[in-house]
Amino acid sequence: MFTGIIEEKGIIRSMEQLSKYAMSLTVNAEKILMDMEVGDSIAVNGTCLTVTSFDNKSFSAEVMPETVTSTSLRTLKTGSAVNLERAMAANRRFGGHFVTGHVDGTGKVVGKYYKENAIYYDIELNKALERYVLKKGSIAVDGVSLTIFHVQGNVFTISLIPHTASATILGKKDKGNLVNIECDVLARQVDRLISYSTESQELDEDFLKNTGF
Template sequence: MFTGIIEEKGVIRSIKQPSKQAIFLTITAKKVIMDMHVGDSVAVNGTCLTVAAFDDIGFSAEVMPETMKATSLKELTKGSEVNLERAMGVNSRFGGHFVSGHVDGTGTIIQKYQKENAIYYDIEVDKELERYLLKKGSIAVDGVSLTLFQVRGNVFTISLIPHTASVTILGDKGKGSLVNIECDMLVKHVEQLLSHSTDSRKLDHNFLKQKGII
C-alpha cells in the first residue's frame, strides 16, 4: 500500500530483457534503499514492483508481461527518471490517498498550461475508466496523489504546484506523454459491491439513501 507522496526521483541504470514481454530494471536511488530488504514493495511510476536485489546505489526489480502491457514502463530507457515511493509505514503520516500500485491503465497528456503558480494537465484515458473519474476525487498519475479539478467524459484535469512539478517526473512531461493511471480504489470497491448485490438486498442509490449513508 502506498500514499502517492513521491519520495524521490530515481534513474534507470540498466534494462535487461530476459524475454519479449518482460524486463529487469536496475534503478539508481538514495532514499528508498534505506532499510531496504529483498521482497520489499516499491512503486515505480505508480507501479508496485518487488525488490529482487539491491546495493549501495540502488535496486533491481522484475516487470512481468501483464505489467508491461498495462503500464508505461515499457517506454523506459536507460537514463529515464522515475518516481519512487516505498510502501507506507503504519507509524508515519498519511499525506495522500490509498494507492495500491495496481495501475488501471495509461493516459495521454493532451494539454499542458500554466495559471499563476499552478501547472495544469488535461489527461485522456480509455472510456472504460471514465466511470471512476469524480470531480474533486483522488487519482494517482505516475504514482503521484492528485485531485481531479475537472472531468469531461474520459478527459480530466489535474493541477501541480511548483514543488510537486520539481520533485516528480510529471514536471518534465508534456503534450503526448504517456502516464500511468490508478483510479481511487474506494470508488472501485463501491462499484464491485453494487454489481454483486442481490435482488433481496439490492445495494443501489435508494438503499444507501434509506440507510442514511448518502
C-alpha cells in the first residue's frame, strides 16, 4: 500500500528484456535505498514492483507481461526519470490517499496549460474507467496522489503546484505522453458491490449492513 506522495525521482540505469513481454529494470536512486530489503514493494511510476536485488546506488525489479502491456512502463528507456515511493510505514503521517500500486490502465495527456502558479493537465482515459472518475475525487497519475478538478466524459483535469511539478516527473509531461492511472480504490470497491448486488440480490438496508456499511 502506498500514499501517492513521491519520495524521489530515480533514473532508469538499464532495461533487460527477459522475454517478449517481460523485462527487468535497474533504477538508480538514493533516498529509498536507505532501509531497502530484497522483496520490498516499490512503486515505480505508480506501478508496484518487487525488489529482486540492490546495491548502494540502485535496485532491480522484474516486470511481468501483464504489467508491461497494461502500463506505461513499456515506454521507458535507459535514462528515463521515474517516480519512486516505498510502501507506506505505519509509524508515519499518512498524506495523499490509499494507493495500491495496481494500475488500472494508461491515460494520454491531451492538454497542458498554465494558470498563475499551477500547471493544468487534461488527461484522456479509457471509457471503461470513466465511471470511477469524479470531480473532487482522488486519482493517482504516475503514482502521484492528485485531486480531480474537472471531468468531461472520459477526460479529467488535474492541477500541479510548483513543488509537485519539480519533485515528480509530471512537470515534464507534454501532450501525447502516456501516464499510469490508478482510480480511487474505494470507488472501485463500491462499484463492484453495487454491480454484484444488482446481479445476485436486491440492494437494501440489510444487504448494506451485512457487507459492512
